[in-house]
Amino acid sequence: MGSIAQSAMRLWRNAERSRATLPMMASVCLACIGSAMLTTAVSFHLGKAGVDPETVQIVLTAYPAGFLIGCLMTRPLVTRYGHERTFLVVLATALLSALGFVVTDFMPAWFCLRLLGGMSMASMFVVCESWINLYAEQHNRGALFAVYMLTTAIAVLLGQVLVAIVGPQSPHLFLVATATVLVAFAPNFAGLRWPALPSVPADPAPAPGAKADRRLGPLALFRLAPVTVVAIFQGGITNMNVFVLTPLYGTQIGLSAAATVWLVTTISIAGMVAQTPVGWLSDRFDRRLILLVQGLVSVTACASIAWVGTLSVPLLFVLFFIYGATALTIYPVAMAFGASQLHSRHMVAASGTLLLLYSIGNVATPGLAAGLMEHLGPPAMFLLLGGGAALVTLAACYNLLRRPVTAPVMQRVEERL
Numbered sequence: 001m002g003s004i005a006q007s008a009m010r011l012w013r014n015a016e017r018s019r020a021t022l023p024m025m026a027s028v029c030l031a032c033i034g035s036a037m038l039t040t041a042v043s044f045h046l047g048k049a050g051v052d053p054e055t056v057q058i059v060l061t062a063y064p065a066g067f068l069i070g071c072l073m074t075r076p077l078v079t080r081y082g083h084e085r086t087f088l089v090v091l092a093t094a095l096l097s098a099l100g101f102v103v104t105d106f107m108p109a110w111f112c113l114r115l116l117g118g119m120s121m122a123s124m125f126v127v128c129e130s131w132i133n134l135y136a137e138q139h140n141r142g143a144l145f146a147v148y149m150l151t152t153a154i155a156v157l158l159g160q161v162l163v164a165i166v167g168p169q170s171p172h173l174f175l176v177a178t179a180t181v182l183v184a185f186a187p188n189f190a191g192l193r194w195p196a197l198p199s200v201p202a203d204p205a206p207a208p209g210a211k212a213d214r215r216l217g218p219l220a221l222f223r224l225a226p227v228t229v230v231a232i233f234q235g236g237i238t239n240m241n242v243f244v245l246t247p248l249y250g251t252q253i254g255l256s257a258a259a260t261v262w263l264v265t266t267i268s269i270a271g272m273v274a275q276t277p278v279g280w281l282s283d284r285f286d287r288r289l290i291l292l293v294q295g296l297v298s299v300t301a302c303a304s305i306a307w308v309g310t311l312s313v314p315l316l317f318v319l320f321f322i323y324g325a326t327a328l329t330i331y332p333v334a335m336a337f338g339a340s341q342l343h344s345r346h347m348v349a350a351s352g353t354l355l356l357l358y359s360i361g362n363v364a365t366p367g368l369a370a371g372l373m374e375h376l377g378p379p380a381m382f383l384l385l386g387g388g389a390a391l392v393t394l395a396a397c398y399n400l401l402r403r404p405v406t407a408p409v410m411q412r413v414e415e416r417l
Contacts, residue, residue: 020195021135021144023187027087028128028148029155031094034181035121036159038098039063041173042114045105055107062111064363066118071356073119074126075349083131084194090127091184094120098178122355130351133339134197139283141339145332146279153272153328218353221338227291228338230395232354234388235331236361242267242327245369245381246320252378253310266317270324278329279336287337288399294333295393297326302386306379327385330392331358361388 046056077086097116100109128148136144166176222229243264250260282290301323309316335354342350365384372380 021132021147023192024087024128024131024194025147025151026187027091027184028124029151029158030184030186031091031121031124031181032152032155033159033162034098034177034184035094035117036156037163037173037177037180038101038117040160040163040168041177042101042110044168044173059107059110059114062114063118064359066115066120067122067359068118068356068363069115070119070122071126071352071359074123075352077123078127078130083127083197087124087127088185088188090120090123091181094124095178095181095185098174098181101174102178122359126351126355129335129355131194131197133335133342133351135195136336136339141336142279142282142287142333143276144279145336146275146282146329149329149332150272150275153268153275157268157272218357221350221353224341225338225399227288227392227395227399228334228341228354229357231291231330231334231392232338233357233361234327234392235334236358236363237365237388238327238385239331239358240362241365241369242324242385245373248370248373249378249381252373255313259313263317263320266320267324267328270321271328274325274329275332279332282333282336286400287333287340288396290333291330291337291392292396292400294326294330295389295391295396298323298330298389299386299393301326302382302389306382306386309379309382323385327389330389 042059045051046059074086074090077089081089093116097113097120100113100116104110129145132144132148133141162176162180163173166173218229246264246267247260250263255263278290278294301319305316305319305323309319338350338354369381369384372384376383
């Protein structure tokens with residue numbers, strides 16, 4: 001009876017903690033819907049006749065550049081103002097950048113607005129992911145990250161639905177996107193506050209000659225959790241770019257436009273459907289094993305698509321679904337495992353560093369993939385994506401074979417920062 005009561009109490013506590021995150025999740029969802037609408041609306045506008053191609057390229061590079069900047073600037077804001085206040089500041093910045101598209105179509109201004117949009121979204125992700133890492137416990141961190149990833153995926157999908165409803169060429173598209181970002185303030189206006197975080201021990205006073213400000217950089221993170229660093233970089237290669245590159249792949253192998261759209265939709269649905277069960281599994285089994293399985297299955301799916309995917313359209317859809325269900329769920333499992341190896345005072349810095357790695361992979365992939373596909377053919381896309389999954393597999397094996405990270409090891413790593 002005692003074990004049953006403890007299990008029931010644990011389930012009740014997990015449900016309560018999940019419900020407490022609803023205000024944050026709702027705000028993130030609405031902000032991401034608005035961002036997705038703006039991205040599509042800007043692309044449609046830049047695709048009109050008469051817009052200089054060089055201008056198009058410059059404006060499109062503003063968002064990833066802003067994303068990189070946002071990853072670097074968020075940590076001091078959170079340290080000074082806290083997660084919830086920083087989130088509101090970031091949300092206000094996102095609102096101002098969206099509002100700017102309503103009042104001007106001056107291209108240099110659009111570059112600045114897209115730069116602000118990228119900065120605000122990166123900062124929002126750093127705030128939310130570091131907050132989840134601090135708020136969650138070891139037994140439910142994977143599930144909470146899965147809900148967070150599912151929320152952002154649904155937001156992107158809803159953003160495209162709203163674009164279709166309003167009309168891609170509608171003059172009101174920017175206004176609707178701005179209104180959606182404005183509604184993201186609703187939980188705060190309704191008085192729904194984020195739950196208090198567990199107290200974080202203050203940093204010890206620095207020794208004479210030591211660095212006063214300790215930053216958890218990529219090298220230190222790699223010492224603690226190699227598979228996390230590699231998997232987050234793989235997420236940057238895959239998570240957004242697979243949606244950008246799949247239409248190009250479908251066109252080059254001779255699929256119709258309708259079939260190509262459904263191929264993209266298949267990946268999206270696969271990632272959304274798999275998030276919750278993978279998160280549940282990652283809370284009950286060794287996350288390094290989960291990442292190993294995900295890497296192996298992703299590599300197999302990529303090799304199968306490159307080898308036999310063009311022989312049968314139904315088979316191609318099945319393989320894309322398998323790839324989406326595994327590759328698109330690596331990120332939250334890797335984040336949850338990395339958080340389990342970190343001291344709580346390094347959560348914000350680590351989240352910023354990992355998102356920086358993610359954004360580097362995101363920015364570097366499209367041009368490289370397009371060049372490979374031009375010289376080696378459409379299957380080269382999955383040589384690149386499969387290479388990222390293979391690195392995750394190797395890193396997971398290394399993490400499993402080496403001695404688990406213990407408190408003394410973590411302390412030695414932190415002393416090197």
